[in-house]
Amino acid sequence: MTEIDAYDSYDVVVVGAGGAGLRAAIEAREQGMRVAVICKSLFGKAHTVMAEGGIAASMGNVNSGDNWQVHFRDTMRGGKFLNHWRMAELHAREAPDRVWELESWGALFDRTKDGRISQRNFGGHEYPRLAHVGDRTGLELIRTLQQKVVALQQADFKRSGDYESGLKVFQEYTVTRIVKDGERVAGVFGYQRESGRFFTIAAPAVVLATGGIGKSFKVTSNSWEYTGDGHALALLAGARLLNMEFVQFHPTGMVWPPSVKGILVTESVRGDGGVLRNSEGKRFMFDYVPEVFRGQYAESEAEADGWYADPDKHRRPPELLPRDEVARAINSEVKAGRGTPHGGVFLDVSSRLPAEEIIRRLPSMHHQFKELADVDITREPMEVGPTCHYVMGGVEVDPDTAASPAVPGLYAAGEVAGGMHGSNRLGGNSLSDLLVFGRRAGLHAARYAAGLTERPTLERAQLEAAAAEALAPFDEGAEHPYALHQELQQTMNDLVGIIRRAGEMKQALDRLAVLRRRAEAVAVEGHRQFNPGWHLALDLRNMLLVSECVARAALLRRESRGGHTREDWPGMDRDWRRVNLVCSLTDDQLAVERQANPPVRADLLELFDRSELAKYFTPEELADEQE
Template sequence: MTEAEHHTYDVVVVGAGGAGLRAAIEARSQGMRTAVICKSLFGKAHTVMAEGGIAASMGNVNAGDNWQVHFRDTMRGGKFLNHWRMAELHAREAPDRVWELETWGALFDRTKDGRISQRNFGGHEYPRLAHVGDRTGLELIRTLQQRVVALQQQDAEEYGDPEARLRVFQECTVTRVLKDGQRVGGVFGYARESGRFFVVSAPAVVLATGGIGKSYRVTSNSWEYTGDGHALALLAGAALVNMEFVQFHPTGMVWPPSVKGILVTESVRGDGGVLRNSENRRFMFDYVPDVFRKHYAQTEQEADGWYTDPDRHRRPPELLPRDEVARAINAEVKAGRGSPHGGVFLDVSTRMSAQEIVRRLPSMHHQFKELADVDITAEPMEVGPTCHYVMGGVDVDPDTAAAVGVPGLYAAGEVAGGMHGSNRLGGNSLSDLLVFGRRAGLHAARYAAALGPDRPAVPAQQVETAAAEALRPFSAEDSPGENPYGVHQELQQTMNDLVGIIRREEEMRQALERLSALRCRAGRAGVEGHRQFNPGWHLALDLRNMLLVSECVARAALERTESRGGHTRDDHPEMARSWRGVNLLCTLDDVAQEPEPGIRLTRRQNPPMRSDLLALFEREELGKYYTDEELAP
C-alpha cells in the first residue's frame, strides 16, 4: 500500500496566484476549511508578470467610462467569441474587486486629486488600468498574500492554530483529481523537495493553475506554466474550450538569447511608446483592420494629437489589441524590415522624459539595463512576439465557475475558458483573476456546505494508481530511457514552429504526428536517483500535461478554418461569420483507455446575447459577426 500523508478539508485550491488566493480567501470567509496547494513558494506566482495594471471601469481618469464600455471593448477584443455572460460579470464586478484590494492594503498610483490612477492600454477605449508603476501583479500578489496571513493570524487568536481554516502547502505538485463516481473527492500530489506523496480529501476542488506557455520555446511564462490544471480537468472528465486561441504578446525581449521571450509590458505602449521598423518607419498605420478604422488614427499627426487631446483624436495604432500588433510585427520581420536580432524597435524615449520613464516604468528600465545593456530612457528596445497567454481553458458555468459535467470541480483565471473569446485585452487578466477567483471560491464553498455529511470518499485504488503513475519514470522500460529534457525541447520546438503565431494545415498535421511520437517517447522517459530534489522527475511528470494540452491546441487549430484573434491561418486568412459563435470543445475520447486516450473535438454554439447587451453595439459593427437572422428583433 502506498504511503501518503492524508489531509481533510472542505475546499482545496490548486494554485496560489491571483485567482487561487482570491478563491481561497472567499472559501475561508464562508467558513470552509480551505487548503491551498502551490507549485512554487507562496507569493512567487506568475501573476507578478502581469505588470501593466488591472482593467476596471472606475472612471477615475475619464468619467465617460463605465461597465458597458468595458464590456463592449472586451467583446470587440475577443472578436465576439467570448461567453457574453462572463464578459458582463467581469465588467460589472471588476471595480468592486479593485476597491476591495485597496481596503486590504494595496498601494495604487494616484491621480492629482488622490484617486486610483488609471492608464491607457491596447483595445480599451478609456484609460482603465489601475496600476502600481509597472509592478501591478506583484502588488496584487503581495496584497492577497498578506490577506491570507492576516486571516491565519485571526485563526491563531481564535483557535490557537494559524492553519485552522486556511493552510498553504508550498512547493507541491498535484498530479490527479480524485473522484468518487462522478463527484470530485480530492487531489493526489507530492512534495517537490522530498518526493513524499499526499492526498487531500475535499468535496470541492478549485483549479487556478495558470497557463500552458512552457509548451512553447519562446514564452514569457515561468517554469510553472506546464498546463497542469488544463490536463487535470481533462483527466477528470471535464472539457476544454477555445484551445486554439493562444495569445502571442507582441512585445517580448529578443536579445540577448538568454532572455528571449521575457515580457515587455504593454504599459510601455500605453504610456506613449511607438513601434518602428528598421527603416525608422512607424509601421502600425499599415495594419489597422477595417473593423477598427473608426477608432484608430490613420496618420502620425492624428495619433500624436491623441496624447494631448484623447477626446478629439483617435487612438494610436500601437494600442490595437495584442493579436493585431503581434501579427503586424511578424509581418514586418518576414518582409525584411525587422531589427538586427529579429524583432522591431519600441521607443518610449521620444514621448517621455528620462525621469518619467524611471518613475512610471521602473521594472522595464531595470530589466533592459541589466539584461540587455540598453538604456530605454535614450535608446529603443528590440521586441518581438512571445507566447504569453491561452484564452482557452476549462469549460465552466459563467456564474459559478463550476466545470461543466464534473460536480465539485471549479476553475478560475487563465485555466478557465470562455471569458476572453479569441483574444484577451491587456489588463483584463488581473480583473478576471479577482472576479472569477472570488466566484469560484464562493460557489465551491456553497457546494461543499450543501453536501453536509454526504461527502464523497477517496477510493484507495485511485490513490494506488496515481502513485504508480508518478513513480513510473524510475522504472522506464528502456535503460536509461528517454531523456525528459530532450523530449521537452522537441515539444517546444514543434509547437513554436508548427502551431505558432501563423498556422497552416500541412504544418499542423505534421505537428500532430510529432506530438503522437513524443507522447510515446514521454511514456518511456526515465530518470535516475531518488525522489528527493529530482527536477528531472518533475519534468517527466509535467510532460504528460504539456503533451495533452498541446494536442488540444493543435487539433482545435486545425479544425477552425478561419483567422480570428489569437488564431491566424495563413491558408484561411479571413474571419468567417459562420465560425463566430462556434466553440470547439476538447475532451478525452475514453478516459478508461489511459495512459493513451485520444482527444475528441465537438462543436457547440455560444448562447445568444441578451438584447440589452446587443444594443450597446452599432448594427453595422454587429453585421460583421452576426447574420441578419440572429439580429432580427
C-alpha cells in the same frame, strides 16, 4: 502498498496560489470553509507577480465617460465576439469593486493629482482603465492577497490557537490527479517537490487556478510553472476544455540577448506613448489597422500623437490595437525583411517621454533592459517581438459559478478557465478576471461543499494508480525528459505558432502522437528528493495533452480570429462565431467537437452599432439574437 501522506480533510482545495487561487481561498475561508491552498512554487512566487501594466476596471477616475458597458463592449470587440457574453458582463460589472476591495485590504495604487486611483491607457481599451502600481502591479496584487491570507490565519489563531486551523498553504507541492468518488470530486493526489513523498487531501470541492500553458512553446513570457497542469487535470477528471486554439502571442517580448528572449515588455510602454518602428525607421502600425477597427484608430502620426494630449478630439494610436493585431503586424514586418538585427522591431519611448518620467512610470522596464540587455530605454529603443503569453482557451465553466458542468465539485478561475476572453484577451483584463472569477469560484465552491449531505470518500485504488503513474519514470526507459521537452517546444513553435497552416498542423499532430508514445518510456535517474528531471517527466504528460488539444482545435477552426491565424484561411468567418470547440478525453484519446456559442442577450447587443455587429454576425443570427 505505496506510502501516501494523508492530510486533514478540507472543504475546499485550491490548486494554485496566484491571484485567482488566493482570491478563491480568501472567499471560501470567509464563507466558513476549511481551505487548503496548494502551490507548485514558494508562496508569493506565482506567475501573477510578473503582471506589469495594471488591472482593468471601469472606475472612471481619469475619464468619467468610462463605465461597465464600455468595458464590456471593448472586451467583446477584443475577443471578436467569441467571448461568453455573461462572463464578459460579470467581469465588467464587478471589476471596480474588486479593485476597491484590494485598496481596502492595503494595496498601494498610484494616484491621480486629486488622490484617486490612477488609471492608464492600454491596447483595445477606449478609456484609461488600468489601475496600476508603476509597472509592478501583479507584485502588489499578490502582496495584498497574501497579507489578507495572513490576516485570516491570525483571526483563526485568536479563535482556536492554531494559525492553520481554517486556511493552510502547502508550498512546493504538485497535484498530479484529481481523485473522484463516482462522478464527483473527492480530493487531490500529488507529491512534495522537496522530499518526493506522495500526499492526498480529501475535499468535496477543488478550485483549479493553475494559470497557463506557455512552457509548451519555445519562446514564452511564462514562468516555469506554466506547464498546463490545471488544463490536464481537468481533462483527466472528465471536464472539457473550451476553444484551446486561441493562444495569445504578446507583441512585445525581449528579443536580445538570447538568454532572456521572450521576457515580457509591458504594454504600458505603448500605453504611455511608446511607438513601434521597423528597421527603416517607419512607424508601421498605420499599415495594419484591420477593417473592423477602421474609424476607431488614427490614420496619421499627427492624429495619433494628438490623442495623448486630447483623447476626446483624436483617435487612438494604432500601437494600442488589441494584442493579436499588433503581434501579427510585427511578425509581418520581420518576415518582409524590415526587422531589427536580432529579429524583432524597435519600441521607442525615449523620444516620447523625459528620462525621469520613464524611470518613474516604468521602473521595472528600465531596470530589466539596463541589467539584462545593456540598453538604456531612456536613451535608445528596445528590440521586441512576439512571445507566447496567454491562452484564452481553458476549462469549460458555468459563467456565474465557475463550476465545471461535467464534474460536480470542480471549479476553475483565471487563465485556466475558458470563455471570458473569447479569441483574444485585452491587456489588463487578466488581473480583473482572476479577481472577479477567483472570488466567484471560491464562493460557489464553499456553497457546494456546505450544501452536501454526504461527503465523498477517497478510494485507495485510485491513489495507488496515481502513485504508480508518478513512479513510472523511475523504471527502465530510453527517453530523456529534457530532450522530449525541447522537441515539444520546437514542434509547437514551428508548426502551431503565430501563423498556422493545415499541412503544418497535421505534421504537428503526427509529431505529438510520437512524442506521447515516447513519453511513456521516459526515464529519470536518482531518487525522488527534489529531482527536477522527475518533475519535468510528470509535467510532460500535461504539456503533451494540452498541446494536442491546441493543435486539433486549430486545425478544425477554418478561419482567422483573434489569437488564431490561419494563412490558408485568412478571413474571419461570421459562421464560425457561432461555434465553440470543446476538447474531451476518453480512454486516453482526445476528441474535439463543435458546440454552439450561446446567443448574446438583446440589451447587451444594443450597446453596439448595427453596422459593427454585421461584421461578426450573419443577418439571420443577428435578427434571432436581437429578438
